[in-house]
Amino acid sequence: MKGLKTVFKHWLSLAGFLIFTTSFTISLFLFIVANVLGRGGLYMGLLTYIIGPATMASGMALLLIGLWVQRRRTKKGIEPPPPGVKILNLETPRQRRRLLLFTAAAALFVLISSLASFEAFHYTESVQFCGQLCHKIMEPEHVAYQHSSHARISCVECHVGAGADWFVRSKLSGLYQVYAALTKTYPTPIPTPIHNLRPARETCEHCHWPQKFYNHKMRFESYYLGDETNTRWDLQLVMRLGAEHSSRGQEKGIHWHINSDVRIEYISGEDKKNEIPWVRYTNIQTGESHVYRDEDIDFDERLVTEENIRVMDCIDCHNRPSHDYKSPNRIINDAFTSGEVSTDLPEFKLKAMELLTAEYESSTAAKKTIREGLVEFYVEDHPEFYAANAVLVEQAADLLVREFNRFFFPEMKVRWDTHNNQVGHMQFKGCARCHNNTHISDEGRRIGRDCNSCHVITAQGPYDGMETTSVMNPLVFRHPVDIDGAWQEVLCIECHEGSVY
Ligand code: HEC
Ligand code: HEC
Ligand code: HEC
Ligand code: HEC
Ligand code: HEC
Ligand code: HEC
Incomplete structure (x- = not known):
């Protein structure tokens, strides 16, 4: 010394x-x-x-x-x-x-x-730093991410773009977030869209280059009704992602919006998630341009300014590529389809939807209520079934609790209906934010809602009585329960959004 x-x-x-x-x-x-x-x-x-x-x-x-x-x-x-x-x-x-x-x-x-x-x-x-350090705050994003197609890539591969300005931006916002975490001044849920870390189109294109994904995609879905027997209803959709072998052409298809010759711009309305009152399509090659306005929304034309206009990119459709909070409807349909829950459980869909959609104070309270609620339901309403099949009921309760852990975060106020998934139009407005037939241009063009422009149905119906056809000759949609053709008049979300179906 x-x-x-x-x-x-x-x-x-x-x-x-x-x-x-x-x-x-x-x-x-x-x-x-x-x-x-x-x-x-x-x-x-x-x-x-x-x-x-x-x-x-x-x-x-x-x-x-x-x-x-x-x-x-x-x-x-x-x-x-x-x-x-x-x-x-x-x-x-x-x-x-x-x-x-x-x-x-x-x-x-x-x-x-x-x-x-x-x-x-x-x-x-590292994923560890982004996803776990502030566990409670990032828990919803981190947990849902682990169950997504992107679970093996790191947070920064999407959230931090290339170049020095992105680097500075991400570290600055990161510093602020660490501060917010320490002082507990963060919002619940974390607002979306996130401004400074919203993935850019180029980040997706590191792995998904446009030429690669232009191809039709086949989807098979099984749905189950909320009745006594959980009736199954199947659907086969061919998604018209893009015209085959024409990655750069003008042919229409879903990925046409990101075609290099096309620019679609929009302004979102007051309800940021669901309203797009103003849309402009420009053909970069020919200079042709159309502005569409939603007839049903009062829109202040003074809002049409450069700062408000956004160019549509991948994230306007794929906004949940890695933090997709599954809805109760999908959780239960998928559990039946994968065989993890038996369709023999009477009225399971109806009861499980009720338990999952209820609002809960905390995860602990939710898990208790869900488990006990399900068992109690079978004990009281289906005692004979319960006596013979207590194990099936227990397994189903386990599954509900597990899925609740993955996709519901009461502490952060995050669940499927706080974070709309915009790739579709059934439970969230999604494509129908623009494709709802009420967006009309001065020349009278509409952004269409023709069912066959985005996908064609090649098979549908109850499991043991499907109608089938070929892609060239698509079927007209048949709604699984009779609603008197209402699906042609109103948007699907009128009945399906955030609801128990
Ligand atoms: C495949 C790309 C991808 C990966 C990987 C990814 N994210 Fe995201 N993340 C997104 C997109 C897209 C959004 C939504 C942006 C929007 O809507 O503006 C988002 C949104 C968020 C949000 C804002 C809240 C919300 O839910 O919208 C947070 C926080 C977040 N991510 C954290 C993370 C963390 C932590 C990780 C790693 C564990 C991660 N992200 C990995 C693409 C990704
Ligand atoms: C580091 C590479 C990488 C990046 C960056 C990336 N992805 Fe992916 N993505 C993948 C891989 C690998 C798969 C295939 C996973 C599989 O098939 O299970 C995939 C699958 C997908 C799928 C289809 C599967 C699904 O869940 O529907 C979509 C859609 C998708 N990615 C969108 C995006 C978007 C949007 C972004 C940008 C925000 C992005 N990806 C960024 C690697 C990446
Ligand atoms: C107009 C909305 C929209 C935009 C914009 C969009 N996509 Fe897609 N994309 C879709 C839809 C719809 C599907 C089919 C989804 C399905 O069936 O699961 C899809 C499918 C995909 C797939 C899966 C393909 C497969 O074969 O499984 C990938 C990967 C993908 N998109 C990446 C991207 C990337 C990267 C961008 C931006 C450069 C982008 N998408 C822009 C709507 C869009
Ligand atoms: C921001 C508004 C907007 C959103 C959101 C949007 N689109 Fe579009 N879409 C347009 C516009 C504008 C056009 C061109 C309409 C025209 O030709 O006048 C278009 C055209 C199309 C076309 C070509 C239709 C044809 O005439 O052949 C397809 C297919 C399509 N969209 C699918 C989708 C899908 C699937 C989604 C959701 C995943 C979606 N779009 C979401 C604005 C949008
Ligand atoms: C603008 C494009 C577009 C239009 C128009 C459209 N759909 Fe869809 N549809 C989609 C996309 C995208 C999905 C979601 C695929 C996915 O989940 O990845 C979808 C999904 C569906 C599903 C499966 C529901 C689900 O979420 O599992 C049904 C059934 C369906 N559409 C029926 C219709 C009917 C009937 C019409 C005409 C009234 C119609 N669609 C019009 C793009 C469109
Ligand atoms: C007028 C209200 C209404 C409209 C509009 C409507 N549905 Fe439904 N839908 C229902 C009801 C009621 C059921 C039955 C729910 C149940 O039994 O659990 C149902 C069930 C379904 C099911 C099977 C149950 C499941 O697992 O989701 C699908 C698929 C479906 N509807 C798709 C659509 C599509 C796609 C559209 C739009 C093109 C649409 N519906 C429009 C009321 C409606």
């Missing part, structure tokens, strides 16, 4: 030196533990790569400030110069050794701190 004191006369440099060496040793130790022994975790990463180096840097800064203060005091004659330190004289071997030692130490410091900042950079880019 005494030796140190002669080197660092000022208490600041001494403190700086101690802080630096301590945090350096700890960081080095943690680094070795993490990398050589392969141990570690979320908080250790935070300590090793961010807090550790930050403390080291502040120790170093203190040290330098102390030395500087010391020098000024010496210069002003307040204190005598430390003995032995004179003008650098390279002729004496002692001075040469000192200089060499100093240079080596400085080089080592630079090397270690650049390594650390490189690791720190990687660490802030």
Whole structure:
């Protein structure tokens, strides 16, 4: 200690030196533990790569400030110069050794701190950092992500675009988010669309290049009705994603909106999720352009300004590619289809929909109510069935609780109806935000709602009595229950949005 004191006369440099060496040793130790022994975790990463180096840097800064203060005091004659330190004289071997030692130490410091900042950079880019560090806040996005097609790619691959401006933007907004997390000033749910981290079209195109996905896609869906026997109803849809082998052509199809010759712009209305009162289509090749306005929405023309206009991209349709909060209807249909829940359970769909759509204060309360509610229902309304099939009921309750854990987050106020999935038109307005027949241009063109323009139905009906046809000769949609042709008059969401169906 005494030796140190002669080197660092000022208490600041001494403190700086101690802080630096301590945090350096700890960081080095943690680094070795993490990398050589392969141990570690979320908080250790935070300590090793961010807090550790930050403390080291502040120790170093203190040290330098102390030395500087010391020098000024010496210069002003307040204190005598430390003995032995004179003008650098390279002729004496002692001075040469000192200089060499100093240079080596400085080089080592630079090397270690650049390594650390490189690791720190990687660490802030990891799924662990983005998804788990603020577990409660990011839990909905992180959990739903793990059950999406994109579970194996990292958050930043979508949320941070290429180039330095994106890098700065993401780190700045990240800093703010860490602050919001610590001070608990974050909103629930986290608002969507997110402005500074909304994925850009180019980020998707890293993996999905336009030429690749232009192809029709076949979909098979099974639905189940809310009746005594959970009656099954099947549907086969051929999605007209794009004209085959014509990735760059003008042929229409769903991905025509992102064709390089097409630009679709829009302005969203007061209800940001569901209203698009103004749309403009421009053919970049010919310059042809049409503006469509929704006849049913009162729209203030003064809102047509450059800042308000957005160019349509992938995320306007695929807004939930990795945080898709499944709706109760889909959860139950999928559970029947995968065989995880038996369709023998009388009235299961009806009861399960009721339990999943109810509002809950907390996840713990929800899980308890769902489990007990289901068992109680069978005990009271179907006692004979329950007596013989208690195991099936238990399994079904397990499934509901599991799915609730994956897609419902009462603490963050997140569930399917707070985050619309816009690829479709049955439970959310989706395509029908524009394709609803009420968007009309000055020339009288409408953004159409013809069922066959986006997909054709090639099979439909009850499992044991399907009607089928070929793609060339599509079927007219048959609604699974008789609603007197209402589906032709009103949008599907009039009955299906957020509802128990
Ligand atoms: C496949 C691309 C993709 C990946 C991977 C991805 N996201 Fe997202 N994320 C999106 C899109 C698209 C949106 C919606 C943007 C919009 O609607 O404007 C979004 C929205 C969000 C939001 C805003 C709230 C919401 O639900 O809309 C948060 C927070 C978020 N993501 C966090 C994460 C985290 C944490 C990870 C990693 C665990 C992650 N994201 C991985 C594409 C992705
Ligand atoms: C790092 C590569 C990568 C990036 C970036 C990426 N994806 Fe994907 N995406 C994939 C892979 C791989 C699959 C196939 C997964 C499978 O088949 O199970 C996929 C599947 C899909 C699917 C079809 C499966 C589904 O769930 O419907 C859609 C739609 C999709 N991605 C949209 C997007 C959008 C929109 C973005 C940009 C926000 C994006 N992807 C960014 C790799 C990526
Ligand atoms: C007009 C809305 C819309 C836009 C814009 C859009 N898509 Fe799609 N995309 C769809 C629909 C609808 C499907 C079929 C979904 C289905 O059947 O699951 C689809 C399917 C896909 C698939 C899955 C293809 C397959 O064979 O499984 C990928 C990948 C995809 N889109 C990526 C993108 C990317 C990347 C962009 C932006 C460059 C984009 N989409 C823009 C509506 C759109
Ligand atoms: C922001 C508004 C907007 C949204 C949202 C939108 N579209 Fe479009 N779509 C348009 C416009 C505008 C046209 C061109 C209408 C015209 O030709 O006058 C169009 C044309 C189409 C066409 C070509 C129709 C034809 O005449 O052959 C298809 C197919 C299509 N859209 C499918 C979809 C699907 C599927 C979705 C939802 C996943 C969707 N669109 C969402 C604006 C939109
Ligand atoms: C603008 C394009 C478009 C139009 C017009 C359109 N659909 Fe769809 N339809 C879609 C898309 C996109 C999906 C969703 C595919 C998916 O879930 O990935 C879909 C899904 C469906 C489904 C399956 C529902 C589900 O969510 O599982 C049915 C049934 C259906 N459409 C019937 C119709 C009928 C009937 C009409 C005419 C009144 C119609 N569609 C008009 C684009 C369209
Ligand atoms: C007038 C109200 C109404 C309209 C409009 C309507 N539906 Fe339905 N739909 C119902 C009712 C009621 C049921 C039966 C629900 C049940 O038994 O659980 C149903 C059931 C369904 C089912 C099977 C149940 C399931 O798993 O989802 C599908 C699929 C469906 N409707 C698709 C559509 C489509 C696609 C449209 C728009 C083209 C549409 N419906 C428009 C009232 C409506």
